[in-house]
Amino acid sequence: MTLCFATNNANKLAEIQALLGDDFQLKTLADIGCHEEIPEEQPTIAGNSRQKAEFVWEKFGVNTFADDTGLEIAALNGEPGVHSAHYAGPQRDADDNTRRVWDRLAERKVPLPADARFLTVITLVLNGEYHQFEGIVQGTIIGEKRGTHGFGYDPVFVPENQSRTFAEMTMAEKSRQSHRARAFAKLVAFLKKD
Template structure:
C-alpha cells in the first residue's frame, strides 16, 4: 500500500520509517511534489492533524497520514501544546523553546507533562484518528544530544533518562509518536 506521510521533518520521517519497516511504500511531501506550507489553522492538535492529511488527500489524490504533536504542561495551562514548535517565536528554535519553557516553570512545583501525538489518516473519503501519549516530567536542565524538540528536558515516567539520552530504538519503544503509529499500523494491517 502506498501512503504519503505529510511531513518534511526528517527526524519524524526516520522515526516512522523505523516503525513501518517495508510493509508500506512510504512517500513524503517532496516525493509527491508538495512544497507549499500546509495550513495548520486550528487551536487543537487533533484538528491540525486532520487538516494536514485532508489537504494532501484532496489536493494530490493520494491516501495520506499526518501527525501533529505537542508538549502539554498542565501547570502552564497546557502550554506549549499546539504551539510547541514555535513557542518562543516564529524562528522555531528548539533551544529558544526549551529556554522559555524552563523560565516559565521556574516557580512551579508541578513539573508533570506529557507529549501528545494525534495521527489523522485520510483513506479514500474516510478519516481515522490515532492518539499516543507519553507521560513524564520536565527537568530543570538539558541532558542528552539525541532526539529533537523538547527531548533534552523530558523524562518519561518510569525512566531516569531524558528522551535525548535514549537511542532512537529505546525512545521508539515508549514515545507518544510510536504509540500512535503502532495504532495506525495495526489499523492498516487489519483494514
C-alpha cells in the same frame, strides 16, 4: 501499501519509517510534488493533524497521514500544546522554546521536575475516509538538558518510570515507548487488520 507522510521533518520521517517497516512504502511531500507550506491553523493538536492530512488528500488525491505533536505541561494549563514548535516565536528554535518553558515555569514558581505529557495525534485519510489515532506519554520536564539524540523538547523530558530523557535514548529505545510510537502502533494495527 503506499502512503504519503505529510511532513518535511527528516527526523520524524526516519523515526516513522523505522516503525512502519517494509510493509509500507512511505512517500514524502516532495515525492508527491507538494512543495508548499501545509496549513496548521487549528486550535488543537487533533485539529492541526486533520487539517494537514485533509490538505494533502484534497489537493493531491493521495492516501496520506499527518501527525501533530505537542508538549502539554499541567502547571501551565496545557502549554505549550498546539504551539509547541513555535512557543518562543516563528523561528521554531528548540533551544528558545525550551528556555521559554523554563521561564514560564519560573514565573509561576513551579518547582522542577514538573508534570508534563507528550501527545501525538495522527490523522489517516484512506480512500476519502478519516481516522484518528492518539498516543500519550506521561513524564516530567527537568531543569537541565541531557542527551544528544532526538529533537525538540527531548533533552528535557523524562518519560514516566524512566531515569533518562528521550534525548539520552537511542532512536530504537525511544521508538519503543514514545507518544509517536504509541499513536503509530495504532495506525499500523488499523492498516494491517484488513
